[in-house]
Amino acid sequence: MIILSRKILTILVMIILICSLSACNNTKKVRFEATFLELFDTVTTIVGYTKDQDEFSEYAQIIYDKLGEYHKLYDIYNDYEGINNIKTINDNAGIAPVKVDQRIIDLLLFSREAYQLTEGKVNVAYGAVLSIWHDYRTEGIDDPVNAKLPPMDVLKEKAKHTDFNKVMINEEESTVYLEDPKMKLDVGAIAKGYATEKVAYIVYESGFTSGSLSVGGNVRTLGAKADSKEDWKVGIQNPDTESDETNLYILNLKNMSLVTSGVYERFYVVEDKQYHHIIDPKTLMPANYYASVSILTKDGGLADALSTAVFNMPFEQGLALVESLSDTEALWVYSNGDEKFSSGFESYINK
Numbered sequence: 001m002i003i004l005s006r007k008i009l010t011i012l013v014m015i016i017l018i019c020s021l022s023a024c025n026n027t028k029k030v031r032f033e034a035t036f037l038e039l040f041d042t043v044t045t046i047v048g049y050t051k052d053q054d055e056f057s058e059y060a061q062i063i064y065d066k067l068g069e070y071h072k073l074y075d076i077y078n079d080y081e082g083i084n085n086i087k088t089i090n091d092n093a094g095i096a097p098v099k100v101d102q103r104i105i106d107l108l109l110f111s112r113e114a115y116q117l118t119e120g121k122v123n124v125a126y127g128a129v130l131s132i133w134h135d136y137r138t139e140g141i142d143d144p145v146n147a148k149l150p151p152m153d154v155l156k157e158k159a160k161h162t163d164f165n166k167v168m169i170n171e172e173e174s175t176v177y178l179e180d181p182k183m184k185l186d187v188g189a190i191a192k193g194y195a196t197e198k199v200a201y202i203v204y205e206s207g208f209t210s211g212s213l214s215v216g217g218n219v220r221t222l223g224a225k226a227d228s229k230e231d232w233k234v235g236i237q238n239p240d241t242e243s244d245e246t247n248l249y250i251l252n253l254k255n256m257s258l259v260t261s262g263v264y265e266r267f268y269v270v271e272d273k274q275y276h277h278i279i280d281p282k283t284l285m286p287a288n289y290y291a292s293v294s295i296l297t298k299d300g301g302l303a304d305a306l307s308t309a310v311f312n313m314p315f316e317q318g319l320a321l322v323e324s325l326s327d328t329e330a331l332w333v334y335s336n337g338d339e340k341f342s343s344g345f346e347s348y349i350n351k
Helices: 021-026 053-074 086-091 102-117 127-142 152-159 191-205 300-311 315-323
Strands: 014-018 030-036 044-050 167-170 175-178 211-215 218-222 232-237 247-253 257-262 267-270 273-276 292-297 329-333 339-341
Touching: 030 053, 044 053, 053 102, 053 191, 053 211, 086 175, 102 167, 102 175, 102 191, 102 300, 127 152, 127 267, 191 211, 191 218, 191 257, 191 300, 218 232, 218 300, 232 257, 247 329, 257 300, 292 300, 300 315, 300 329, 315 329
Parallel strands: none
Antiparallel strands: 014 030, 030 044, 044 211, 167 175, 211 218, 218 257, 232 247, 257 292, 267 273, 292 329, 329 339
């Protein structure tokens, strides 16, 4: 293990240099790995090939700094001095437009496209409903004996305040205004993948052309492995957490994103039944079609949005959506272990 000096020491939990004798002798680039914890409330892992430790440290610092900026902008729970973020917009619902960073405008415009593409199955204006589930889930985790479900009448009332058309985005003035005072934005289904994609582009343009970013399991690969020119090997997590097999498949990826949504990510238990965090806008309850859905596509923001949307769709509807999009594939895993693939998914599986 190598402990980095300079500025990056304060942000990296660990950094690993892996260099075989042949790699050191025959190539100019060496494999490094770094991990940090706090951004987007998850673990971020960076793997990449650079000429030396200092160069890798510079790229890792860029990734950390830029992800940190997006984290603050897209936060729905915390305030930050001098920053108008998503929470600021929610706090001013029905009161006044909020002037925001262009990166919030861009996210919401992208979210509108995702809302239209998925016919409302992914909706960042669904925060009024999701906040109720969040509160009940948190209370249920903290006090499992008294865990309970949100009352349906409360959920139905909150669902009246989720119309995306009432999210007023003024590009010229760079403002966002929620016309409905009871509306809340929740960008959790899109923000992490969207931010990962934007940061991946920034660091790639800076010269980091052989790497892999995993932000809480949202994976974005950059180029190929510099030492072997092979594609990156990326695993799809097994939703059966009791299985000895951690991954269902290992995929060969190059300049692609992989995002999985599953019932194992965030859940609580009420009367011996698990209730996960992906809420179907049709039923106002956790969707019960699948154990997990994995989306493979070039754009990390789209992959994140689709993983939630397709999770909330019957198979035929989700398949039709995936097949209508170029360079996009999907894997559906059912609770009984059955699997279904889109037409080109199996071609990415490492044999």
